[in-house]
Amino acid sequence: xxxxxxxxxxxxxxAGRSYGDAALNAQMTLLMAGSSRILFxxxxxxxxxxxxxxxxADILKVFVPRxxxxxxxxxxxxxxxxxMIASDVHGKNHHGAGSFGxxxxxxxxxxxxxxxxxxxxxxxxxxxNATIGGMGLTGVILRVTFRxxxxxxDLILQETIRASNLGEAFDxxxxxxxxxxxxxxxxxxxxxxxxxxxxxxxxEHLAAAELPKERASTPFKSSQHSxxxxxxxxxxxxxxxxxxSAFNAVYFASRKPGRLIVDYQPYFYPLDSISQWxxxxxxxxxxxxxxxxPREGSREAIAAILRRVSDYGVGSxxxxxxxxxxxxxxxxxxxxxxxxxxxxxxxxxxxxxxxLELDRIVDDHDGRIYLAKDARMGARMxxxxxxxTAEFALVRQQFDxxxxxxxxxxxxxGI
Amino acid sequence: MTIVSPVxxxxxxxxxxxxxxxxxxxxxxxxxxxxxxxxxxEDDAKDLYYRYKAExxxxxxxxxxxxxxxxxxxxxxxxxxxxxxxxxxxxxxxxAWSSPAAANQIMQVNYVAPSLLLGAFANRMxxxxxxxxxxxxxxxxxxxxxxxxxYGSAKAGFTAFLSGLRNRFGSSELHVLTVKPxxxxxxxxxxxxxxxFLTASPEQVARAILEAHRRRKNVVYVLGVWRxxxxxxxxxxxxxxxxxDI
Numbered sequence: 001x002x003x004x005x006x007x008x009x010x011x012x013x014x015a016g017r018s019y020g021d022a023a024l025n026a027q028m029t030l031l032m033a034g035s036s037r038i039l040f041x042x043x044x045x046x047x048x049x050x051x052x053x054x055x056x057a058d059i060l061k062v063f064v065p066r067x068x069x070x071x072x073x074x075x076x077x078x079x080x081x082x083x084m085i086a087s088d089v090h091g092k093n094h095h096g097a098g099s100f101g102x103x104x105x106x107x108x109x110x111x112x113x114x115x116x117x118x119x120x121x122x123x124x125x126x127x128x129n130a131t132i133g134g135m136g137l138t139g140v141i142l143r144v145t146f147r148x149x150x151x152x153x154d155l156i157l158q159e160t161i162r163a164s165n166l167g168e169a170f171d172x173x174x175x176x177x178x179x180x181x182x183x184x185x186x187x188x189x190x191x192x193x194x195x196x197x198x199x200x201x202x203x204e205h206l207a208a209a210e211l212p213k214e215r216a217s218t219p220f221k222s223s224q225h226s227x228x229x230x231x232x233x234x235x236x237x238x239x240x241x242x243x244x245s246a247f248n249a250v251y252f253a254s255r256k257p258g259r260l261i262v263d264y265q266p267y268f269y270p271l272d273s274i275s276q277w278x279x280x281x282x283x284x285x286x287x288x289x290x291x292x293x294p295r296e297g298s299r300e301a302i303a304a305i306l307r308r309v310s311d312y313g314v315g316s317x318x319x320x321x322x323x324x325x326x327x328x329x330x331x332x333x334x335x336x337x338x339x340x341x342x343x344x345x346x347x348x349x350x351x352x353x354x355x356l357e358l359d360r361i362v363d364d365h366d367g368r369i370y371l372a373k374d375a376r377m378g379a380r381m382x383x384x385x386x387x388x389t390a391e392f393a394l395v396r397q398q399f400d401x402x403x404x405x406x407x408x409x410x411x412x413x414g415i
Numbered sequence: 416m417t418i419v420s421p422v423x424x425x426x427x428x429x430x431x432x433x434x435x436x437x438x439x440x441x442x443x444x445x446x447x448x449x450x451x452x453x454x455x456x457e458d459d460a461k462d463l464y465y466r467y468k469a470e471x472x473x474x475x476x477x478x479x480x481x482x483x484x485x486x487x488x489x490x491x492x493x494x495x496x497x498x499x500x501x502x503x504x505x506x507x508x509x510x511a512w513s514s515p516a517a518a519n520q521i522m523q524v525n526y527v528a529p530s531l532l533l534g535a536f537a538n539r540m541x542x543x544x545x546x547x548x549x550x551x552x553x554x555x556x557x558x559x560x561x562x563x564x565x566y567g568s569a570k571a572g573f574t575a576f577l578s579g580l581r582n583r584f585g586s587s588e589l590h591v592l593t594v595k596p597x598x599x600x601x602x603x604x605x606x607x608x609x610x611x612f613l614t615a616s617p618e619q620v621a622r623a624i625l626e627a628h629r630r631r632k633n634v635v636y637v638l639g640v641w642r643x644x645x646x647x648x649x650x651x652x653x654x655x656x657x658x659x660d661i
Contacts, residue, residue, distance in 0.1 A: 037462035062466055
C-alpha cells in the first residue's frame with residue numbers, strides 16, 4: 001500500500017500470460033503471483049475469496065476434486081485471478097455464461113493514493129465496471145470473491161462436428177448455442193471452396209449418472225497431467241506454409257466426428273501440457289491477433305480476414321472461431337455479441353504489413369482487437385473499437401488523476 | 416517414521432515458513448505458527464484451513480526477547496511433537512563490518528536466539544516418543560567467506576549447536592535435524608542473481624524437510640549438489656582460500 005502511494009508509475013503483473021505489453025512498466029511492475037491464499041470458501045454456495053495472485057491451476061487442483069469448477073475459464077490455466085479480471089477473460093461458454101467478470105461478486109482494489117476500496121455491483125460500481133477488463137489501469141486488485149460452478153465429474157462429454165467451409169462452421173456454431181461449451185478450430189490455410197474449413201467442438205460437463213462403469217466410483221480422478229516441455233527454440237524455418245498446412249491436414253483428418261468423453265484438462269487446456277509451447281515459433285516469437293465483430297457482419301468480415309491470411313500464406317497454427325454472447329458490464333471488456341476469431345502468426349518481415357491490412361478489415365466492419373493479446377495496434381484502432389473509452393477515462397480521472405497506473409500498452413494506446 | 420503433532424513453526428511468516436506449514440498441513444499435521452507479528456499469519460491460517468482442513472494455532476513471539484522466548488516454551492498448553500526454527504536474517508555484510516549493532520543483530524537472529532529456543536524445547540521434548548527438532552541453518556556456515564561471514568559464522572554456530580544437541584539426545588527419543596537449503600528463491604534473496612540450478616524454491620525446501628524428517632536424517636542439503644560444492648570449498652587450503660574471491 002505504501003509502495004503504491006509513494007511510487008510515480010506502476011502496473012500490477014499476474015502470471016505474465018498476456019501476449020503483448022499489458023503487464024510491463026519501465027518504472028515499477030508489481031509481481032502479484034506470490035499472493036495466492038484462499039481466504040474463504042463456502043461449500044454450499046461455491047463462493048470463493050482468494051488473493052488476486054492465485055493461479056487458476058492452483059484453484060483447479062484444490063477445488064476440482066471437491067466438485068467445483070471455474071464458471072469461466074480461458075484456454076490456459078496459468079493465469080491469475082487478478083489477471084482474469086483485468087482482461088475480463090472469456091471461454092468456450094461465453095455465449096451462455098458471459099465473461100469472467102460476470103461471476104465476480106466483489107474485489108478489493110488498491111487505488112493510486114494507496115487507499116483500498118471494496119468494489120462490487122452495489123459498491124463503487126463505476127470503479128467495479130472500469131476494473132473488469134480495465135487492464136490493471138484502475139489500481140491493483142488484491143482480493144477477489146467470485147462464484148464457482150458445481151460439477152458432478154471432472155469429465156467432459158465432447159462432440160466433434162466437421163464443417164467443410166466457413167459457412168458451415170458458422171451454421172454449426174449457431175446451432176450449438178444450446179451447448180454449454182462450443183468453439184471451432186479453423187484451418188487458416190484452406191482456400192477457395194474450402195476456405196474456413198473447421199472442426200467444431202461442443203462440450204458438456206458429464207453428469208455423475210453418465211459416468212462410464214470403470215469410473216463410476218471415482219467421479220474426480222484429478223488428472224495430474226504430465227508436463228512435456230519444448231526443449232529449445234525451433235529454428236525459424238520450421239514454421240512455413242508447408243509444415244503448418246501439413247499440421248492442419250493431419251489435425252483435421254484425425255478429429256473424428258462423434259461423441260467422446262474426455263478429461264477436463266486436455267479439453268480446456270490443450271497447450272498447457274506442453275510447457276513453453278511458444279518456442280515452436282523460434283526466437284523471433286509470434287504475435288496473437290484476436291478480433292470480434294458484430295454478429296450481423298461477422299461472416300463477411302471473417303471470410304475477408306481468412307482470405308487475406310490464406311493469400312499471404314503466413315499460416316496461423318491455431319485459429320479459433322467462437323460465437324460470443326452479449327457485452328457485459330466491463331467498460332473495456334473485449335467480448336461483445338458476435339463472432340470472435342483468434343489467430344497467431346510467427347513474426348516475419350511481412351507479418352506486420354499483413355496485420356495492418358487485417359486492421360483495415362476490422363475497422364471497416366466495426367470490429368475490435370483484444371487488448372490482452374495485442375502487442376502492436378495503434379491508438380486510433382483502439383478508440384474506434386472500444387466505444388466506452390470516455391466513460392473509462394472519467395473513472396480514471398476520479399481515482400487516478402495523475403495516471404499513476406500505466407503500462408507500456410496504455411502508453412502505446414493513449415489510454 | 417511418523418510426524419508427531421502439533422508442529423510448531425517459528426518464523427512462520429517467512430516464505431520458507433509458509434511453505435513448510437503448507438507441506439505439513441498437507442501431510443495431516445496440526446500446526447502452531449509463531450511470528451513476531453501475528454496479524455501476518457491470519458490469512459495463512461485461513462488458507463491452510465480451506466486448502467487442507469488444517470487447524471493452525473497462532474502465537475505472537477519475538478524470540479530475540481528472552482522473556483517472550485521463555486514464555487513461548489513455558490506457556491505451551493500442549494508440548495509440540497515437532498519444533499521447526501526458520502528464523503534467520505541475512506543482513507547486509509558490509510554494514511555489519513562497521514556497525515557492531517548490525518553485526519550483533521545478525522548473530523542474535525541466526526545463532527543465539529534460535530539455539531536458546533531449540534535448547535529449551537529439547538529439554539521439554541526429551542522423553543516424547545517420535546519428537547523432532549529441526550533447525551534451518553545454511554551452507555554459509557560451512558566456511559567463512561568475506562561476502563557473508565557475519566551471517567555465515569552465526570549459522571556455523573547454529574549448525575554446531577544442533578550437532579551437539581543431536582549428539583546429546585543421540586540415544587533418546589528426540590531426533591535433531593539440520594537443514595542447509597543452499598540458495599532459496601525467497602524475499603530474503605529477491606533481486607540477487609542466483610544460478611537456477613543451485614537455487615531451490617520454498618516448496619522444494621519444505622518437501623525436502625518433510626522427507627528428511629520422515630526418514631530421520633541428521634543433516635540434509637536441499638539440493639544435493641551443495642554437499643559437493645561445500646565439500647570442495649572446505650577442502651581448499653587456507654593459504655589459497657584467503658586470496659580467493661568467491
